[in-house]
Amino acid sequence: MTTGRRQQVDKKEGLLSPPPRPAANPLLDGPILRTLLSLAWPNAFAFSAGTLVAIAETSYIGKLGIEALAAMALVFPCVMLTMSMSGAAMGGGVSSAIARALGAGDRDRAESLATHALLIAVFFGLVFMLGMLIGGRQLLELLGGRGDVLAQAVAYSQVYFGGAVLTWLVNILAGVLRGTGNMKLPSLMIVNSAILQIILGGTLGLGLGPVPQFGMPGVATGSLIAYSVNIAVMSWYLFSGRGRIVPRLHGLRVEWALFADILKVGVVACFSPLQNTLTNLIFTHMLAVFGTTVLAAYGIGARLEYVLATIAFSVAVGAVPMIGLAIGAGRIARARRVAWTTGLVALIAIGALASAIAAVPGPWVSLFTDDAGARDASRQYLTMVAPFYAFSGLASAMYFSSQGAGNVVGPVLAQTARLITIVAGGWWLAAQSAAATSFFALNATSMIALGILSGVAVALTRWGPRKKPVVSSAT
Template structure:
């Protein structure tokens, strides 16, 4: 009698699932995807963190250089462009870190599942989202820009310069959005070398171009402050073309079609959901600093200058924390896509600890030697005293900011942003209420720094529960 080779449905189910996963993955995994899925986690994060941090820091330096060049044309130009610059930075932050973060983690997750064709379509989703968002940004800023700058206290010649600069830079908002969203698609593949080349190469081009367009060169008289806006748009336009050439030229693992494929609103809405919640976290970071600045300003110019010098170090925590957190999100997403839940959870904890160690070491060093940092900006005794007080009280808690920002990136990867949003709003609320109590009690303005420290602790701890409960991993 022959033995039966027919398996029962219960016995066949695990085999069918294994075969299904095998069919979903390509025969030869992309080297970068393999690195995300199989290589030691901590070295992988560090390998990605270096170029990621480089991109963030260079983009900040590009903005600072732009303001520096414009400042050489006069005080009115500096005042006018200074009013526009935060709004441009906000658009870049939302496009790159918020909505871009949603694209990065989605592409990494789909690649982790081995669905290269589906991942390739996200190049077109970047265009689908970038064009209308860019046009909407242009329409809003053209209509409301001059009025907004006037309400910010800009007037006279400075207002004219602000309106002119704003009209030029925001008329090309679409290329700013496309630059950052297409970069997000590339970053989602684990390739962070291409963004370094594009950003650093563009920066090297931008420096002489910006000076030539502002001040003139070779007999050309220059456009004044508006020349800086033209140079910035040239930087974003050429960078957009470079990312498009890389993606549609099929130089990487993604192979997007030349023709527009049939796209669905579901993936686009999913990206918008993560991006929208991420934008809340990004915005509240700037909001918290603005609120504390307003409270500290009641203590006089020296107090404001001291706090401003100290808080600049806090600004640097964002690119450093995201330098670690961004790669952590990529590693988690790829492993969740591959069904490697335990590795994704492990990567989350390693990333959080790395971000904490980096930011806490900076905070403790600043608290121990505060005048070494504050002295870079002023030697005024009152400024040094207030700045040192800020770093003494807040520096030891910088690590909680690192935890919160790393968990923000983890939330993007797991698509569970609720805890990070709550933690960010709580941090802002503590700053508002703490400052109000200080003003009400007529206490020394440096007591505001206690509220800042407590807010950082809340930002880190209140975002932890999803990781502890493994929400979004299963």
């Protein structure tokens, strides 16, 4: 008779794994591709609606004039930093921690993690709010904003970042739900947000019907109202007990170990969107010297990159609970198979869509501007750069897969390499008085480096704690 529980060793990783369990959880035991796609389709549907927001918002901002379009290009990296850090980075850290707790069978820990995640959302929301309200104008000036372009960018940022806590709360709540494997409700909320933002942002921005025209502040207000509605719905769902976990507020005890479990992934992960935003800000500054038309062209290209990034997110975010549960259950080999499957799907999907637009950029560009100079510059930018968005999709898949595993250092360093490529390459091109097209090519090259290095990082990074195999003794 054995005196200890027999343990199995994952031969590929050299790690301990628990005994086999019955196939009760499809995230842990189901076919990888089928399960991943089942998680991805609600997100894909939702982000299709999010795509409409990106298109509609840029379209009606374009109706406010070329200066408004250029202003949005200035402030857009800051908006994306907030969204990426709260959703993709810290939200992913929340999902990973909760999924790993549930994979280990510890529901109490998962519920406490959810509560601590909400505290994190409030704290970082206040940091972003104060930072942009105090130093936002100086930052936008540093990016090259001048005159009416600067004024409109500041007007938008003051309203949007005045409600930064709402942005953080809506994304962290979605992260909590995704950590339990619930992709449908966060996706439904994205659709709801899309509808509200299109209606409210357009109405308040352009001044439709009896509503006066508020311009850029009106567009930002529409976003904040949409976030508020989504926060109310997701909070009701969680605290009413309809989800797998209920955040614990009564008798709350702050436990630094729980903060650490989220932040060890979330904080490190935040360096990726931070570096990505810094890259975009530096690149925006480099292009500003070529004038408003080139800056507007980059803004239109950045919108496409954002749309495709949301599609990559819809696939990759499904890998977080799948990998987190597998890591928590000690099934490292399965976690890696999930990661590579996710990377291949993202690479193919993003590459196909981006290449199609690169081949025929006219319809996309026509959605945003009638200015002849901006249209020509936009078509040139998309033709040169858009096909390489596929590598950004691959990088996104590797980033989220690493979040699920609880180790994102490698993909973050890959983002560092891209930043260095842009800074060093841009400095050299500026010294050579190179044309704008040379900067476009530099951006494409940096995306290739990002994707390849992210994949290499995942291949070389050890997932899970390394332990010596334990052999059961018999009596």
